[in-house]
Structure formats: C-alpha cells, structure tokens
Amino acid sequence: MARTLVTGNHAAGAALALAGEANRDARGCCAGAYPITPQTEIIEYLRAFNFTKGHIVPVESEHSAMGVCIGAALAGARSFTASSSNGLAYMNENVFAAGYYRLPIVMIAVNRTLGPPWNIWVDQGDSLSLRDAAWTQFYCESHQDLVDTILVAFRMSEDHRVLLPALVAEDGFILSHTQMAVDIPAQDLVEKYLPKLNLPHQLDFEHAATVGGLTWPRETEKHRREIQSAMENVPAVLNEALDEFAAVFGRRPDGAFTAEYTEDAETVLVACNTMARTLRRVVKDRRERGEKVGMVKVKLFRPFLRDAFIHAIGSAKRVGVLDRNHSPGSGGIFWGEIATTLRQRPDVLLQDYLVGLGGGDVTPQIIEEILDDLKQRKQAEEPVWKEVAA
Amino acid sequence: MSTATSDTPTNTFVRCDGILRPGNTNCAGCGMSLGLQFLEQGLDGEKPTLCIPACCGIVTAGQFPTSAYGVPTVATTFASSPAVATGVSVVRRLNQEPNPTVCWTGDGGTYDIGMATLSAAAERNEDIIYVCYDNEIYGNTGGQRSSATPLGVRTTTTAAGKTERKKDIMGIMAAHRVPYAATLSVAHRDDFLRKIRTARRTRGFRFLLLLSPCPTGWKSEPTESVDLIRAAVGCGLFPIYEVFDGVRYRINIRPDGTPLAEYLDGQRRYHSKTIDRDEIRAEIRAQWAFLEGMEKAFPAGKDEGNPA
Numbered sequence: 242m243a244r245t246l247v248t249g250n251h252a253a254g255a256a257l258a259l260a261g262e263a264n265r266d267a268r269g270c271c272a273g274a275y276p277i278t279p280q281t282e283i284i285e286y287l288r289a290f291n292f293t294k295g296h297i298v299p300v301e302s303e304h305s306a307m308g309v310c311i312g313a314a315l316a317g318a319r320s321f322t323a324s325s326s327n328g329l330a331y332m333n334e335n336v337f338a339a340g341y342y343r344l345p346i347v348m349i350a351v352n353r354t355l356g357p358p359w360n361i362w363v364d365q366g367d368s369l370s371l372r373d374a375a376w377t378q379f380y381c382e383s384h385q386d387l388v389d390t391i392l393v394a395f396r397m398s399e400d401h402r403v404l405l406p407a408l409v410a411e412d413g414f415i416l417s418h419t420q421m422a423v424d425i426p427a428q429d430l431v432e433k434y435l436p437k438l439n440l441p442h443q444l445d446f447e448h449a450a451t452v453g454g455l456t457w458p459r460e461t462e463k464h465r466r467e468i469q470s471a472m473e474n475v476p477a478v479l480n481e482a483l484d485e486f487a488a489v490f491g492r493r494p495d496g497a498f499t500a501e502y503t504e505d506a507e508t509v510l511v512a513c514n515t516m517a518r519t520l521r522r523v524v525k526d527r528r529e530r531g532e533k534v535g536m537v538k539v540k541l542f543r544p545f546l547r548d549a550f551i552h553a554i555g556s557a558k559r560v561g562v563l564d565r566n567h568s569p570g571s572g573g574i575f576w577g578e579i580a581t582t583l584r585q586r587p588d589v590l591l592q593d594y595l596v597g598l599g600g601g602d603v604t605p606q607i608i609e610e611i612l613d614d615l616k617q618r619k620q621a622e623e624p625v626w627k628e629v630a631a
Numbered sequence: 632m633s634t635a636t637s638d639t640p641t642n643t644f645v646r647c648d649g650i651l652r653p654g655n656t657n658c659a660g661c662g663m664s665l666g667l668q669f670l671e672q673g674l675d676g677e678k679p680t681l682c683i684p685a686c687c688g689i690v691t692a693g694q695f696p697t698s699a700y701g702v703p704t705v706a707t708t709f710a711s712s713p714a715v716a717t718g719v720s721v722v723r724r725l726n727q728e729p730n731p732t733v734c735w736t737g738d739g740g741t742y743d744i745g746m747a748t749l750s751a752a753a754e755r756n757e758d759i760i761y762v763c764y765d766n767e768i769y770g771n772t773g774g775q776r777s778s779a780t781p782l783g784v785r786t787t788t789t790a791a792g793k794t795e796r797k798k799d800i801m802g803i804m805a806a807h808r809v810p811y812a813a814t815l816s817v818a819h820r821d822d823f824l825r826k827i828r829t830a831r832r833t834r835g836f837r838f839l840l841l842l843s844p845c846p847t848g849w850k851s852e853p854t855e856s857v858d859l860i861r862a863a864v865g866c867g868l869f870p871i872y873e874v875f876d877g878v879r880y881r882i883n884i885r886p887d888g889t890p891l892a893e894y895l896d897g898q899r900r901y902h903s904k905t906i907d908r909d910e911i912r913a914e915i916r917a918q919w920a921f922l923e924g925m926e927k928a929f930p931a932g933k934d935e936g937n938p939a
C-alpha cells in the first residue's frame with residue numbers, strides 16, 4: 242500500500258477509479274460526471290483516469306449524470322458519480338429512480354449547504370434530503386474512512402442480498418479540501434476484495450424485459466417490501482464486507498455506530514462526519530477529568546439500525562444530538578431519527594442541538610458548552626439553536 | 632425467429648418476436664404503433680435497446696410483469712432518455728456489442744422537458760438513434776399543449792387555440808451538426824425504412840422526427856390516420872427531408888398539390904375560430920422557401936443516405 246498525502250476529494254476519486262478499474266474483466270465501468278463545488282475535483286480525477294475498460298461521460302447536469310449511471314448500470318457496468326448541495330437536489334428524481342431500479346451505484350456526496358442564499362460550506366441537509374430514497378447512506382469522518390467506506394459500499398451494494406445504491410458523504414472543505422496521509426490500496430488488492438459486478442436484472446436480449454414499467458398497487462407494495470427487506474439485510478452484509486476488508490487490507494473500517502466511553506456513561510453525545518472527531522477530543526478530555534460522558538459516532542444513517550443504536554448508548558440517561566442540518570418545522574434530522582428509536586427507552590432525556598449550520602466552525606469550546614447544557618438539563622425541550630458563527 | 636426484412640410487404644404482420652408485440656394497449660390509429668413496426672422492419676432483425684421516457688410509449692409496454700416490447704426496454708424518467716441511452720450505448724461499445732440503442736420519445740420529452748438532455752447528447756455525438764414520435768400534445772395526460780403544438784390548435788390547456796407557433800425541432804437538431812437528422816412519414820413506408828437503414832449505418836447521434844397521428848388528441852378518425860399524414864406531406868405542411876451533418880439538405884418528397892383542408896378538416900383540434908388557414912399556407916410557403924434554398928445552396932452528396 243502506498244501511504245500518500247492527499248485531499249479528501251483526491252482520495253474519493255482514487256477509490257472510485259480503483260473500483261471502476263477492478264471491473265475491467267467484466268463489463269467495465271461508466272459514469273456521468275458534472276462539476277459542483279466542493280465536489281468538482283472528484284469528477285476531474287475520474288475524467289483524467291485512464292481506464293482500461295471504462296468511460297466517464299461529461300454531461301450537462303446532475304440529473305443526466307445519474308441518468309448515465311442508470312443506463313450504464315442496467316447495461317451491466319460498475320457505475321458511480323459525485324455531487325453536492327443543489328446538484329443533489331437537481332439530481333433528486335434520478336436518485337430515487339436508481340434506488341427503485343435496484344442499481345448498485347455508489348455516489349459521493351460532498352456535503353454543502355443547500356441554497357439560496359448561496360453558501361458553499363458544509364451542512365448535511367443536502368444528502369439527508371435524500372434519506373427517503375432507496376439508498377444506503379454512509380457518513381465519513383476522515384480521509385481514510387472515506388476511501389475504505391467507498392470500497393465497502395461497492396461490495397455491500399453489489400451483493401444480491403442488498404442490490405441498492407449507496408451514498409457516501411464527506412464534509413465539504415473540512416474533509417474535501419484538506420490533506421491527510423491515506424493508504425490508497427493497491428489495484429490487485431481491490432480486485433481481490435471486489436467481485437466482478439453481476440447485475441441479475443441486466444438488460445438482456447434473450448430475456449427481454451421492460452425495466453421500470455407500469456405496476457399496480459399490489460406489485461408496488463411488493464416492490465417496496467423487497468426494498469425494505471434489502472435494507473434489513475444490510476447489517477449482516479455490511480459486517481461481512483467489513484470482515485473481508487480486514488482480511489484483505491489489514492484494517493477494519495468502522496461499522497454503523499461507533500460507541501466510545503459509553504460503558505458507564507451517563508451523558509452521551511451523538512455526531513457524524515468530522516464533527517465526530519472534534520467531539521472525540523472533548524469527550525476524551527472530560528473522561529480524563531473523571532466525567533462520565535461518552536459518544537456515539539453515526540456512520541450508517543440508512544438503514545438506521547435502531548437496535549444497534551440502543552445498544553450503542555449503553556445505559557446513558559442523557560443523549561444529545563449534534564445536527565448540522567435543519568428540517569424546517571421539525572428540527573435536526575438525526576434527532577428525529579433517534580427520537581423514533583428511543584421510544585424503546587422512555588427514561589432517556591433526548592436533546593437536539595442545531596449546530597454549525599451553513600458551515601459554522603464547531604470548535605471544542607462549542608461542544609463543551611453543549612455538554613454543560615445537557616448535563617444540567619431537568620428536561621428536554623425543542624431543538625436548541627446553537628449558533629456558532631457570530 | 633420471424634423478423635421483417637427489406638422484402639417484407641407492408642401488410643405482413645411479423646410481430647410475435649418483434650419490437651412491438653400484439654396485445655398492446657395503444658389506441659386504434661396510433662401513429663406510434665405503426666412507427667414501431669417500421670422501426671423493426673428498418674432494423675432488419677437487429678435488436679435494439681429501447682430507452683423510453685414518460686410518454687404513451689411506455690404505457691404501451693403494459694402492466695408488470697408483462698411487456699409488449701420484445702426487446703430490452705428501460706422506462707426512464709421524463710427528461711432522461713438520452714442520458715440513460717448514453718450509459719447503455721457506452722457500455723455496449725465497451726463490450727463490442729453492435730446492437731443499436733434507441734430513444735423512443737414523445738414530443739413532451741423532446742421539445743420540452745428533455746430538451747437540455749437531448750441537446751447535450753447530440754452535442755456529445757453519442758451513438759444513439761433518437762426517434763421523436765410527435766403527436767403535438769401531451770397525449771398520455773389527456774392532450775395538453777406542448778411546444779410542438781401548432782399555432783391555433785385547441786388542447787385541454789389552450790381551449791381557445793394555442794397562441795404560439797410550433798418549435799422547429801429539426802432546425803434545432805441540425806444546428807447541433809448531428810450526423811443525420813430526418814423526418815419520417817407513416818404514409819411513406821419505403822422512405823421511412825430507407826431512413827432507418829441510413830440511421831443504422833451512420834455512427835453518432837441520429838435524430839428522426841415522426842409526425843404521429845393521435846386520434847384521441849387530434850379528434851380524428853382512427854381509420855384515417857395514415858391518410859391524414861399523407862395529406863400533411865402532400866399539402867407541404869410536414870416536409871419529408873433529411874439533413875447530413877446539419878449542413879447538407881435533401882428533400883425526399885415534395886408537395887403534390889393536396890389541399891390543406893384534407894389535413895385540417897378531419898381533425899376537430901383544428902376546428903377553432905383562431906385557425907387562420909391563410910396564415911398556415913403562408914407558413915408552409917415560407918418553410919418550403921427555406922428548405923429549397925438550403926437544398927440548392929447546400930445539397931446532400933449523391934451517395935449520402937442511399938443504403939446499398
């Protein structure tokens with residue numbers, strides 16, 4: 242393995258190219274690509290890559306980028322793309338279509354605030370707006386996590402027990418445009434890890450079918466149930482994919498939730514992406530001072546593994562959620578999900594904090610203030626706006 | 632396999648293994664049904680992959696798990712058929728599969744919502760045969776105006792007659808300098824099949840425009856569909872021509888003096904006080920002046936478009 246100093250976007254581009262190239266002895270790879278800040282370097286990397294059997298189509302919109310991916314995947318090729326913010330919103334219709342077609346496309350979402358007003362900084366509202374599409378969703382905390390998760394996502398998505406597309410999110414600029422040392426895996430190891438893509442419903446002249454044609458309610462109910470079953474297969478398939486990753490590459494990426502210091506924690510904070518890294522430092526400091534605090538990093542948001550989350554928070558009595566997103570009229574989207582999950586734990590005080598919206602810098606000091614607030618709370622209230630950019 | 636060949640007479644039904652199987656739900660007199668059969672005959676047994684957006688053409692497939700299409704077909708989102716076809720076509724090329732990728736789309740998906748996607752696929756010169764069966768309305772939703780609806784025509788959203796002119800899609804596609812663009816008439820089968828064969832032998836983006844009678848939307852008699860198109864061609868309203876590389880023109884069928892009334896009278900969508908027949912005649916004359924001028928100044932080469 243080559244340990245290289247690269248940006249998050251370079252790392253993501255490299256991982257996608259490795260996966261695409263790994264399918265060259267099957268039906269190759271093909272993708273649609275369209276630029277948007279802060280994702281653009283990923284598609285630049287892909288366009289510059291010299292695939293043995295692959296082609297990246299420079300399309301005119303995100304909607305068509307996913308359209309090309311859909312056609313390519315249905316024709317049996319490995320497919321992937323990347324987007325951000327309003328690009329994901331513009332792509333929305335075909336994002337839903339890719340899930341409903343059951344195509345194992347992998348898309349990198351470099352999180353950016355939805356506009357207008359225009360703001361290029363990080364906010365998870367863009368990818369979370371796609372939470373009701375039939376896609377799995379991963380949130381990555383580091384460059385290495387991003388590379389590894391992309392490869393895991395291909396392996397899991399292409400497994401016939403899942404056959405769903407995967408969205409892999411990284412924070413705009415904080416991760417996409419900073420550099421860290423990353424192990425970029427060797428091509429032969431990636432080929433060992435990723436079987437050739439075998440799409441069961443690939444377009445076929447011998448067994449001509451109409452993909453995505455008309456269904457009535459009965460077939461539609463069945464279709465949705467099948468997608469739900471596929472989502473329910475994710476925990477087992479993901480675990481196998483992580484185990485196999487460890488066997489091939491010698492390290493095991495994080496799974497759905499990572500619980501830290503939660504064995505005896507009374508207070509637990511929940512976060513994803515790079516915020517989880519800042520949170521980890523704060524929790525570690527507090528532990529060293531003897532406070533019973535812990536954290537849970539959410540990596541897998543779809544499917545949301547409720548039982549695993551309940552297990553992850555241990556016996557905590559107070560749970561605070563750091564939401565870098567906002568669902569108008571409700572609150573944080575992670576909070577809403579966790580509130581549904583905690584119906585099994587009515588004894589837990591659950592408080593939401595809307596923090597770092599529009600890319601505001603969530604410093605250790607901000608998280609300290611949130612922890613102090615959570616620890617002294619008698620009861621939960623509506624989501625707290627923790628404005629950090631003043 | 633029973634597949635139509637160049638020797639197959641028009642009245643022979645060779646449809647069991649065909650692109651369009653019997654038992655589909657298309658309306659009687661639908662121009663798209665005939666168009667699909669001519670497409671199959673022109674492909675001489677070569678099986679295409681169809682990419683069909685939201686339009687009557689995807690309702691044609693019928694209800695899952697059955698399909699009226701005898702070839703692999705993707706029901707794409709409304710604006711996406713050229714994008715999805717790009718993905719299919721690229722992967723076919725990577726795998727040395729010669730089968731053509733065909734977009735089969737209505738005018739809504741072509742002139743309106745799919746225009747950007749179509750323009751981009753044409754600009755990239757993707758290896759796609761794009762057929763627009765143009766019935767000049769949103770037929771699938773019950774007959775609303777599109778930018779393909781002619782001036783004055785009544786639709787469910789232009790009750791008093793459309794106040795804007797029809798978009799010149801052939802001009803738009805020619806301006807993209809696509810290798811081949813042509814108009815198709817279901818009343819002129821030889822010309823239709825020759826153009827499918829020309830399209831097949833051409834690489835890159837090929838655009839074919841079919842004026843597709845829609846008895847339901849045009850308020851016409853199903854049995855008169857082919858006659859209506861013959862009249863549209865004969866009176867000059869729908870010129871039959873082809874354009875090579877966007878710059879070399881050839882007119883294939885010239886007006887034969889058929890009165891405009893033969894086309895208009897049989898369609899109640901044209902029975903509107905806002906229809907000014909003299910204005911339509913003036914438009915036809917202007918259209919022909921343009922086409923004949925282009926053909927004279929920039930003629931197609933003798934060998935172009937004549938399959939061996």
